Amino acid sequence: MTKTMKAAVYHALDDIRLEERPVPGIGPGEVLLKTLACGLCGGETMAWYKKSEPKVLGHEPIGEVVEIGAGVTDFAVGDRLFVNHHVGRVNSHLSRRGHFTRDPFYSRMKLDPGGVCEYYRVTAQHLAMDAHKLPDTISTEAAVTIEPWSCVLSGLKQCNIQPGDTVAVVGAGFMGQGFVHLAPLFGAGKVVALDFSDWRLDRAREFGATHTINPRSENAVEAMRALNNGRLADTVIVIAPVASAWDQAMSLVEVGGCLHLGAPLPPDTDWVRDGNAAYFDQITVTSRYSSDHTDTYSYIRLLEAGRIDADRAISHRFAIEDSAEAFRLLVEAEKSLKIVVYPHGLPETA
Structure with a gap:
Protein backbone atom coordinates (compact mmCIF):
# COMPACT_ATOMS: atom_id res chain seq x y z
CA MET A 1 0.00 0.00 0.00
CA TRP A 149 -32.07 7.35 -2.97
CA SER A 150 -32.32 5.38 0.27
CA CYS A 151 -33.05 8.81 1.74
CA VAL A 152 -35.82 9.12 -0.86
CA LEU A 153 -37.21 5.73 0.12
CA SER A 154 -37.01 6.73 3.79
CA GLY A 155 -38.97 9.91 3.04
CA LEU A 156 -41.66 8.08 1.09
CA LYS A 157 -42.23 5.82 4.08
CA GLN A 158 -43.43 8.90 5.98
CA CYS A 159 -46.02 9.99 3.40
CA ASN A 160 -48.79 7.44 3.98
CA ILE A 161 -49.43 7.12 0.24
CA GLN A 162 -52.56 5.10 -0.47
CA PRO A 163 -52.96 3.01 -3.65
CA GLY A 164 -53.85 5.29 -6.56
CA ASP A 165 -52.97 8.56 -4.80
CA THR A 166 -51.77 11.52 -6.82
CA VAL A 167 -48.25 12.48 -5.79
CA ALA A 168 -46.58 15.77 -6.78
CA VAL A 169 -42.85 16.47 -6.50
CA VAL A 170 -41.71 20.11 -6.37
CA GLY A 171 -38.12 20.26 -7.61
CA ALA A 172 -36.88 17.77 -10.21
CA GLY A 173 -33.17 17.60 -9.57
CA PHE A 174 -31.53 14.28 -8.77
CA MET A 175 -33.38 13.80 -5.47
CA GLY A 176 -36.68 14.93 -6.96
CA GLN A 177 -36.23 12.42 -9.78
CA GLY A 178 -35.78 9.76 -7.12
CA PHE A 179 -39.11 10.64 -5.50
CA VAL A 180 -40.77 10.58 -8.94
CA HIS A 181 -39.22 7.21 -9.76
CA LEU A 182 -39.88 5.47 -6.44
CA ALA A 183 -43.35 6.87 -5.64
CA PRO A 184 -45.15 4.19 -7.74
CA LEU A 185 -43.46 1.52 -5.60
CA PHE A 186 -45.45 2.96 -2.68
CA GLY A 187 -48.75 2.92 -4.58
CA ALA A 188 -48.82 6.29 -6.33
CA GLY A 189 -51.11 6.61 -9.34
CA LYS A 190 -50.50 9.93 -11.05
CA VAL A 191 -47.03 11.33 -10.40
CA VAL A 192 -46.62 15.03 -11.20
CA ALA A 193 -43.19 16.71 -11.42
CA LEU A 194 -42.86 20.50 -11.03
CA ASP A 195 -39.74 22.46 -11.94
CA PHE A 196 -38.67 25.67 -13.69
CA SER A 197 -36.41 23.65 -16.03
CA ASP A 198 -38.00 21.97 -19.02
CA TRP A 199 -34.85 19.82 -19.30
CA ARG A 200 -35.43 18.42 -15.80
CA LEU A 201 -39.13 17.93 -16.54
CA ASP A 202 -38.23 15.89 -19.62
CA ARG A 203 -35.97 13.72 -17.41
CA ALA A 204 -38.85 13.33 -14.95
CA ARG A 205 -40.98 11.85 -17.73
CA GLU A 206 -38.21 9.31 -18.32
CA PHE A 207 -38.27 8.41 -14.62
CA GLY A 208 -42.03 7.83 -14.59
CA ALA A 209 -43.80 11.16 -14.16
CA THR A 210 -47.25 10.93 -15.72
CA HIS A 211 -47.56 14.74 -15.87
CA THR A 212 -45.25 17.75 -15.59
CA ILE A 213 -45.88 21.39 -14.68
CA ASN A 214 -43.55 24.34 -15.17
CA PRO A 215 -44.76 27.01 -12.68
CA ARG A 216 -42.81 29.63 -14.62
CA SER A 217 -45.10 29.26 -17.64
CA GLU A 218 -48.42 28.14 -16.08
CA ASN A 219 -50.42 28.46 -12.88
CA ALA A 220 -49.43 25.36 -10.91
CA VAL A 221 -52.64 25.10 -8.86
CA GLU A 222 -54.88 25.42 -11.91
CA ALA A 223 -52.75 22.95 -13.84
CA MET A 224 -52.92 20.44 -10.98
CA ARG A 225 -56.70 20.66 -10.77
CA ALA A 226 -56.98 20.33 -14.55
CA LEU A 227 -55.04 17.07 -14.66
CA ASN A 228 -56.46 15.63 -11.43
CA ASN A 229 -60.24 15.79 -11.86
CA GLY A 230 -60.50 19.14 -10.10
CA ARG A 231 -58.53 18.05 -7.05
CA LEU A 232 -55.13 18.92 -5.68
CA ALA A 233 -52.50 16.27 -4.94
CA ASP A 234 -52.88 13.78 -2.09
CA THR A 235 -49.16 13.98 -1.31
CA VAL A 236 -46.77 16.79 -2.22
CA ILE A 237 -43.02 16.37 -1.73
CA VAL A 238 -40.92 19.54 -1.86
CA ILE A 239 -37.21 19.22 -2.56
CA ALA A 240 -36.32 22.82 -3.46
CA PRO A 241 -34.79 24.32 -0.27
CA VAL A 242 -36.41 27.76 -0.49
CA ALA A 243 -39.45 29.09 1.39
CA SER A 244 -41.28 30.10 -1.81
CA ALA A 245 -41.12 26.48 -2.99
CA TRP A 246 -42.57 25.32 0.33
CA ASP A 247 -45.41 27.82 -0.12
CA GLN A 248 -46.01 26.54 -3.64
CA ALA A 249 -45.98 22.96 -2.39
CA MET A 250 -48.50 23.69 0.37
CA SER A 251 -50.84 25.30 -2.15
CA LEU A 252 -50.90 22.01 -4.08
CA VAL A 253 -51.97 19.71 -1.21
CA GLU A 254 -55.56 18.48 -1.08
CA VAL A 255 -57.51 18.59 2.20
CA GLY A 256 -56.47 15.61 4.32
CA GLY A 257 -53.27 15.15 2.35
CA CYS A 258 -49.59 15.16 3.21
CA LEU A 259 -46.83 17.69 2.66
CA HIS A 260 -43.39 16.08 2.90
CA LEU A 261 -40.37 18.33 3.40
CA GLY A 262 -37.60 16.64 1.46
CA ALA A 263 -34.82 19.16 2.12
CA PRO A 264 -34.21 21.79 4.83
CA LEU A 265 -34.36 25.56 4.60
CA PRO A 266 -31.28 27.46 5.80
CA PRO A 267 -31.15 28.09 9.57
CA ASP A 268 -33.21 31.00 10.91
CA THR A 269 -35.51 30.96 7.87
CA ASP A 270 -39.14 31.50 8.86
CA TRP A 271 -41.89 29.55 7.15
CA VAL A 272 -45.35 30.76 8.11
CA ARG A 273 -48.80 29.50 7.17
CA ASP A 274 -52.35 30.51 8.01
CA GLY A 275 -53.25 29.06 11.40
CA ASN A 276 -56.94 28.70 10.54
CA ALA A 277 -56.15 26.69 7.41
CA ALA A 278 -53.59 24.65 9.33
CA TYR A 279 -56.39 23.46 11.59
CA PHE A 280 -59.19 22.84 9.10
CA ASP A 281 -57.19 21.46 6.16
CA GLN A 282 -56.01 18.46 8.19
CA ILE A 283 -52.79 18.37 6.19
CA THR A 284 -50.02 16.30 7.75
CA VAL A 285 -46.53 17.81 7.43
CA THR A 286 -43.71 15.26 7.56
CA SER A 287 -39.93 15.25 7.22
CA ARG A 288 -37.17 12.70 7.38
CA TYR A 289 -33.46 13.36 7.75
CA SER A 290 -31.22 10.92 5.88
Whole structure:
Protein backbone atom coordinates (compact mmCIF):
# COMPACT_ATOMS: atom_id res chain seq x y z
CA MET A 1 0.00 0.00 0.00
CA THR A 2 1.06 3.52 -0.77
CA LYS A 3 1.24 5.85 2.24
CA THR A 4 -0.41 8.85 0.60
CA MET A 5 -3.39 9.35 -1.67
CA LYS A 6 -5.20 11.97 -3.71
CA ALA A 7 -8.23 13.64 -2.14
CA ALA A 8 -10.62 16.36 -3.32
CA VAL A 9 -10.83 18.86 -0.47
CA TYR A 10 -13.55 21.49 0.02
CA HIS A 11 -12.24 24.86 1.23
CA ALA A 12 -15.13 26.97 -0.15
CA LEU A 13 -17.81 26.66 -2.82
CA ASP A 14 -15.38 28.04 -5.39
CA ASP A 15 -12.25 26.50 -3.89
CA ILE A 16 -11.96 22.73 -4.36
CA ARG A 17 -8.37 21.51 -4.18
CA LEU A 18 -6.72 18.23 -5.09
CA GLU A 19 -4.45 17.44 -2.15
CA GLU A 20 -2.20 14.64 -0.95
CA ARG A 21 -3.49 13.07 2.25
CA PRO A 22 -2.23 10.10 4.28
CA VAL A 23 -3.98 6.80 3.59
CA PRO A 24 -5.97 6.04 6.77
CA GLY A 25 -4.66 3.30 9.01
CA ILE A 26 -7.10 0.70 10.26
CA GLY A 27 -7.52 -0.96 13.63
CA PRO A 28 -9.19 -4.15 14.87
CA GLY A 29 -12.64 -4.71 13.40
CA GLU A 30 -12.09 -2.14 10.63
CA VAL A 31 -11.49 -2.30 6.88
CA LEU A 32 -9.79 -0.11 4.29
CA LEU A 33 -11.62 0.40 1.01
CA LYS A 34 -10.31 1.47 -2.36
CA THR A 35 -12.78 4.01 -3.74
CA LEU A 36 -14.26 2.72 -6.99
CA ALA A 37 -16.66 5.66 -7.48
CA CYS A 38 -18.28 8.40 -5.42
CA GLY A 39 -21.32 10.54 -6.12
CA LEU A 40 -21.54 14.24 -5.31
CA CYS A 41 -24.54 15.39 -3.28
CA GLY A 42 -26.39 18.70 -3.64
CA GLY A 43 -26.19 19.07 0.13
CA GLU A 44 -22.48 19.71 -0.30
CA THR A 45 -23.33 22.99 -2.03
CA MET A 46 -25.06 24.34 1.09
CA ALA A 47 -22.36 26.43 2.74
CA TRP A 48 -24.41 26.69 5.96
CA TYR A 49 -24.44 22.89 6.24
CA LYS A 50 -20.64 22.67 6.44
CA LYS A 51 -19.52 22.12 10.01
CA SER A 52 -15.84 22.83 9.41
CA GLU A 53 -13.36 23.42 6.60
CA PRO A 54 -11.32 22.08 4.95
CA LYS A 55 -13.14 18.79 4.38
CA VAL A 56 -12.72 15.86 1.99
CA LEU A 57 -15.72 15.87 -0.32
CA GLY A 58 -18.15 13.03 -0.83
CA HIS A 59 -20.30 10.69 1.24
CA GLU A 60 -21.68 8.41 -1.48
CA PRO A 61 -18.75 6.06 -2.24
CA ILE A 62 -18.61 2.46 -3.38
CA GLY A 63 -15.40 0.68 -2.46
CA GLU A 64 -13.40 -2.51 -2.75
CA VAL A 65 -11.85 -4.04 0.37
CA VAL A 66 -8.05 -3.86 0.24
CA GLU A 67 -7.19 -4.42 3.92
CA ILE A 68 -9.02 -6.02 6.83
CA GLY A 69 -8.37 -5.54 10.51
CA ALA A 70 -8.09 -8.21 13.17
CA GLY A 71 -11.38 -9.89 13.95
CA VAL A 72 -13.14 -9.04 10.67
CA THR A 73 -14.82 -12.23 9.45
CA ASP A 74 -17.82 -11.11 7.38
CA PHE A 75 -15.79 -9.32 4.69
CA ALA A 76 -12.70 -10.19 2.70
CA VAL A 77 -10.16 -8.50 0.45
CA GLY A 78 -11.73 -8.03 -2.98
CA ASP A 79 -15.32 -7.63 -1.76
CA ARG A 80 -17.19 -4.69 -3.32
CA LEU A 81 -19.08 -2.86 -0.57
CA PHE A 82 -21.63 -0.18 0.04
CA VAL A 83 -21.19 1.29 3.51
CA ASN A 84 -23.46 4.09 4.68
CA HIS A 85 -21.47 7.16 5.69
CA HIS A 86 -23.50 7.65 8.90
CA VAL A 87 -24.69 4.71 10.99
CA GLY A 88 -26.80 4.53 14.10
CA ARG A 89 -26.79 2.51 17.28
CA VAL A 90 -29.44 0.38 18.94
CA ASN A 91 -29.20 1.35 22.57
CA SER A 92 -30.55 4.90 22.84
CA HIS A 93 -33.92 6.49 23.47
CA LEU A 94 -34.24 7.91 19.94
CA SER A 95 -33.04 4.71 18.26
CA ARG A 96 -35.41 2.53 20.26
CA ARG A 97 -38.24 4.74 19.01
CA GLY A 98 -37.10 4.35 15.39
CA HIS A 99 -35.33 7.71 15.05
CA PHE A 100 -31.85 6.35 14.35
CA THR A 101 -30.86 9.32 12.21
CA ARG A 102 -31.70 11.93 14.86
CA ASP A 103 -29.64 10.29 17.58
CA PRO A 104 -26.51 12.53 17.83
CA PHE A 105 -24.42 9.34 17.58
CA TYR A 106 -25.55 8.95 13.96
CA SER A 107 -24.04 12.18 12.63
CA ARG A 108 -20.82 11.63 14.59
CA MET A 109 -20.12 8.36 12.74
CA LYS A 110 -18.37 9.12 9.44
CA LEU A 111 -16.24 7.52 6.77
CA ASP A 112 -12.57 8.49 7.16
CA PRO A 113 -11.75 10.91 5.58
CA GLY A 114 -14.62 11.03 3.02
CA GLY A 115 -15.58 9.64 -0.37
CA VAL A 116 -13.79 11.64 -3.06
CA CYS A 117 -10.37 10.21 -2.30
CA GLU A 118 -8.49 7.09 -3.27
CA TYR A 119 -9.00 5.11 -0.03
CA TYR A 120 -11.23 5.37 3.02
CA ARG A 121 -11.48 3.70 6.42
CA VAL A 122 -14.63 2.01 7.69
CA THR A 123 -15.14 1.51 11.43
CA ALA A 124 -16.37 -1.61 13.18
CA GLN A 125 -19.69 0.13 13.94
CA HIS A 126 -20.18 0.86 10.25
CA LEU A 127 -19.56 -2.80 9.41
CA ALA A 128 -21.95 -3.96 12.12
CA MET A 129 -24.83 -1.62 11.26
CA ASP A 130 -24.91 -0.79 7.55
CA ALA A 131 -22.38 -2.50 5.28
CA HIS A 132 -23.40 -4.64 2.29
CA LYS A 133 -21.54 -6.84 -0.17
CA LEU A 134 -22.90 -5.97 -3.60
CA PRO A 135 -23.99 -8.67 -6.05
CA ASP A 136 -22.52 -8.64 -9.55
CA THR A 137 -25.98 -7.74 -10.90
CA ILE A 138 -25.70 -4.25 -9.40
CA SER A 139 -23.27 -2.02 -11.29
CA THR A 140 -20.91 0.25 -9.38
CA GLU A 141 -22.60 3.30 -10.93
CA ALA A 142 -26.06 2.11 -9.91
CA ALA A 143 -24.71 1.43 -6.42
CA VAL A 144 -23.65 5.09 -6.10
CA THR A 145 -27.37 5.89 -5.79
CA ILE A 146 -27.85 3.67 -2.72
CA GLU A 147 -27.12 6.37 -0.14
CA PRO A 148 -29.08 9.28 -1.68
CA TRP A 149 -32.07 7.35 -2.97
CA SER A 150 -32.32 5.38 0.27
CA CYS A 151 -33.05 8.81 1.74
CA VAL A 152 -35.82 9.12 -0.86
CA LEU A 153 -37.21 5.73 0.12
CA SER A 154 -37.01 6.73 3.79
CA GLY A 155 -38.97 9.91 3.04
CA LEU A 156 -41.66 8.08 1.09
CA LYS A 157 -42.23 5.82 4.08
CA GLN A 158 -43.43 8.90 5.98
CA CYS A 159 -46.02 9.99 3.40
CA ASN A 160 -48.79 7.44 3.98
CA ILE A 161 -49.43 7.12 0.24
CA GLN A 162 -52.56 5.10 -0.47
CA PRO A 163 -52.96 3.01 -3.65
CA GLY A 164 -53.85 5.29 -6.56
CA ASP A 165 -52.97 8.56 -4.80
CA THR A 166 -51.77 11.52 -6.82
CA VAL A 167 -48.25 12.48 -5.79
CA ALA A 168 -46.58 15.77 -6.78
CA VAL A 169 -42.85 16.47 -6.50
CA VAL A 170 -41.71 20.11 -6.37
CA GLY A 171 -38.12 20.26 -7.61
CA ALA A 172 -36.88 17.77 -10.21
CA GLY A 173 -33.17 17.60 -9.57
CA PHE A 174 -31.53 14.28 -8.77
CA MET A 175 -33.38 13.80 -5.47
CA GLY A 176 -36.68 14.93 -6.96
CA GLN A 177 -36.23 12.42 -9.78
CA GLY A 178 -35.78 9.76 -7.12
CA PHE A 179 -39.11 10.64 -5.50
CA VAL A 180 -40.77 10.58 -8.94
CA HIS A 181 -39.22 7.21 -9.76
CA LEU A 182 -39.88 5.47 -6.44
CA ALA A 183 -43.35 6.87 -5.64
CA PRO A 184 -45.15 4.19 -7.74
CA LEU A 185 -43.46 1.52 -5.60
CA PHE A 186 -45.45 2.96 -2.68
CA GLY A 187 -48.75 2.92 -4.58
CA ALA A 188 -48.82 6.29 -6.33
CA GLY A 189 -51.11 6.61 -9.34
CA LYS A 190 -50.50 9.93 -11.05
CA VAL A 191 -47.03 11.33 -10.40
CA VAL A 192 -46.62 15.03 -11.20
CA ALA A 193 -43.19 16.71 -11.42
CA LEU A 194 -42.86 20.50 -11.03
CA ASP A 195 -39.74 22.46 -11.94
CA PHE A 196 -38.67 25.67 -13.69
CA SER A 197 -36.41 23.65 -16.03
CA ASP A 198 -38.00 21.97 -19.02
CA TRP A 199 -34.85 19.82 -19.30
CA ARG A 200 -35.43 18.42 -15.80
CA LEU A 201 -39.13 17.93 -16.54
CA ASP A 202 -38.23 15.89 -19.62
CA ARG A 203 -35.97 13.72 -17.41
CA ALA A 204 -38.85 13.33 -14.95
CA ARG A 205 -40.98 11.85 -17.73
CA GLU A 206 -38.21 9.31 -18.32
CA PHE A 207 -38.27 8.41 -14.62
CA GLY A 208 -42.03 7.83 -14.59
CA ALA A 209 -43.80 11.16 -14.16
CA THR A 210 -47.25 10.93 -15.72
CA HIS A 211 -47.56 14.74 -15.87
CA THR A 212 -45.25 17.75 -15.59
CA ILE A 213 -45.88 21.39 -14.68
CA ASN A 214 -43.55 24.34 -15.17
CA PRO A 215 -44.76 27.01 -12.68
CA ARG A 216 -42.81 29.63 -14.62
CA SER A 217 -45.10 29.26 -17.64
CA GLU A 218 -48.42 28.14 -16.08
CA ASN A 219 -50.42 28.46 -12.88
CA ALA A 220 -49.43 25.36 -10.91
CA VAL A 221 -52.64 25.10 -8.86
CA GLU A 222 -54.88 25.42 -11.91
CA ALA A 223 -52.75 22.95 -13.84
CA MET A 224 -52.92 20.44 -10.98
CA ARG A 225 -56.70 20.66 -10.77
CA ALA A 226 -56.98 20.33 -14.55
CA LEU A 227 -55.04 17.07 -14.66
CA ASN A 228 -56.46 15.63 -11.43
CA ASN A 229 -60.24 15.79 -11.86
CA GLY A 230 -60.50 19.14 -10.10
CA ARG A 231 -58.53 18.05 -7.05
CA LEU A 232 -55.13 18.92 -5.68
CA ALA A 233 -52.50 16.27 -4.94
CA ASP A 234 -52.88 13.78 -2.09
CA THR A 235 -49.16 13.98 -1.31
CA VAL A 236 -46.77 16.79 -2.22
CA ILE A 237 -43.02 16.37 -1.73
CA VAL A 238 -40.92 19.54 -1.86
CA ILE A 239 -37.21 19.22 -2.56
CA ALA A 240 -36.32 22.82 -3.46
CA PRO A 241 -34.79 24.32 -0.27
CA VAL A 242 -36.41 27.76 -0.49
CA ALA A 243 -39.45 29.09 1.39
CA SER A 244 -41.28 30.10 -1.81
CA ALA A 245 -41.12 26.48 -2.99
CA TRP A 246 -42.57 25.32 0.33
CA ASP A 247 -45.41 27.82 -0.12
CA GLN A 248 -46.01 26.54 -3.64
CA ALA A 249 -45.98 22.96 -2.39
CA MET A 250 -48.50 23.69 0.37
CA SER A 251 -50.84 25.30 -2.15
CA LEU A 252 -50.90 22.01 -4.08
CA VAL A 253 -51.97 19.71 -1.21
CA GLU A 254 -55.56 18.48 -1.08
CA VAL A 255 -57.51 18.59 2.20
CA GLY A 256 -56.47 15.61 4.32
CA GLY A 257 -53.27 15.15 2.35
CA CYS A 258 -49.59 15.16 3.21
CA LEU A 259 -46.83 17.69 2.66
CA HIS A 260 -43.39 16.08 2.90
CA LEU A 261 -40.37 18.33 3.40
CA GLY A 262 -37.60 16.64 1.46
CA ALA A 263 -34.82 19.16 2.12
CA PRO A 264 -34.21 21.79 4.83
CA LEU A 265 -34.36 25.56 4.60
CA PRO A 266 -31.28 27.46 5.80
CA PRO A 267 -31.15 28.09 9.57
CA ASP A 268 -33.21 31.00 10.91
CA THR A 269 -35.51 30.96 7.87
CA ASP A 270 -39.14 31.50 8.86
CA TRP A 271 -41.89 29.55 7.15
CA VAL A 272 -45.35 30.76 8.11
CA ARG A 273 -48.80 29.50 7.17
CA ASP A 274 -52.35 30.51 8.01
CA GLY A 275 -53.25 29.06 11.40
CA ASN A 276 -56.94 28.70 10.54
CA ALA A 277 -56.15 26.69 7.41
CA ALA A 278 -53.59 24.65 9.33
CA TYR A 279 -56.39 23.46 11.59
CA PHE A 280 -59.19 22.84 9.10
CA ASP A 281 -57.19 21.46 6.16
CA GLN A 282 -56.01 18.46 8.19
CA ILE A 283 -52.79 18.37 6.19
CA THR A 284 -50.02 16.30 7.75
CA VAL A 285 -46.53 17.81 7.43
CA THR A 286 -43.71 15.26 7.56
CA SER A 287 -39.93 15.25 7.22
CA ARG A 288 -37.17 12.70 7.38
CA TYR A 289 -33.46 13.36 7.75
CA SER A 290 -31.22 10.92 5.88
CA SER A 291 -31.65 7.12 5.87
CA ASP A 292 -30.93 4.33 8.31
CA HIS A 293 -29.88 0.70 7.90
CA THR A 294 -33.44 -0.50 7.27
CA ASP A 295 -33.81 1.93 4.35
CA THR A 296 -30.55 0.99 2.64
CA TYR A 297 -31.39 -2.71 3.01
CA SER A 298 -34.78 -2.15 1.35
CA TYR A 299 -33.30 -0.03 -1.43
CA ILE A 300 -30.59 -2.57 -2.27
CA ARG A 301 -33.21 -5.32 -2.57
CA LEU A 302 -35.32 -3.18 -4.89
CA LEU A 303 -32.23 -2.35 -6.95
CA GLU A 304 -31.27 -6.00 -7.20
CA ALA A 305 -34.82 -6.90 -8.25
CA GLY A 306 -34.63 -4.46 -11.17
CA ARG A 307 -37.35 -2.17 -9.82
CA ILE A 308 -35.09 0.91 -9.92
CA ASP A 309 -33.45 2.31 -13.06
CA ALA A 310 -30.49 3.80 -11.24
CA ASP A 311 -27.95 3.77 -14.08
CA ARG A 312 -30.11 6.28 -15.97
CA ALA A 313 -29.58 8.81 -13.17
CA ILE A 314 -25.83 9.13 -13.79
CA SER A 315 -25.40 12.19 -16.00
CA HIS A 316 -21.70 13.10 -15.66
CA ARG A 317 -18.44 11.31 -14.84
CA PHE A 318 -15.15 12.91 -13.78
CA ALA A 319 -11.64 11.83 -12.82
CA ILE A 320 -10.57 13.01 -9.37
CA GLU A 321 -8.20 15.51 -10.98
CA ASP A 322 -11.29 17.26 -12.36
CA SER A 323 -13.17 17.41 -9.04
CA ALA A 324 -13.30 21.22 -9.10
CA GLU A 325 -15.12 21.11 -12.44
CA ALA A 326 -17.43 18.37 -11.16
CA PHE A 327 -18.29 20.51 -8.14
CA ARG A 328 -18.82 23.60 -10.32
CA LEU A 329 -21.35 21.61 -12.36
CA LEU A 330 -23.04 20.47 -9.14
CA VAL A 331 -23.38 24.06 -7.91
CA GLU A 332 -24.66 25.18 -11.31
CA ALA A 333 -27.44 22.58 -11.01
CA GLU A 334 -28.80 22.95 -14.51
CA LYS A 335 -28.52 20.06 -16.98
CA SER A 336 -27.13 17.46 -14.60
CA LEU A 337 -28.42 14.75 -12.28
CA LYS A 338 -25.97 12.48 -10.44
CA ILE A 339 -22.34 13.47 -10.90
CA VAL A 340 -19.82 10.72 -10.19
CA VAL A 341 -16.09 11.06 -9.48
CA TYR A 342 -13.66 8.18 -10.11
CA PRO A 343 -10.56 8.49 -7.88
CA HIS A 344 -8.62 5.78 -9.75
CA GLY A 345 -9.50 6.88 -13.27
CA LEU A 346 -12.60 6.88 -15.45
CA PRO A 347 -14.01 3.49 -16.49
CA GLU A 348 -13.36 2.51 -20.09
CA THR A 349 -17.09 2.75 -20.89
CA ALA A 350 -17.35 6.36 -19.66
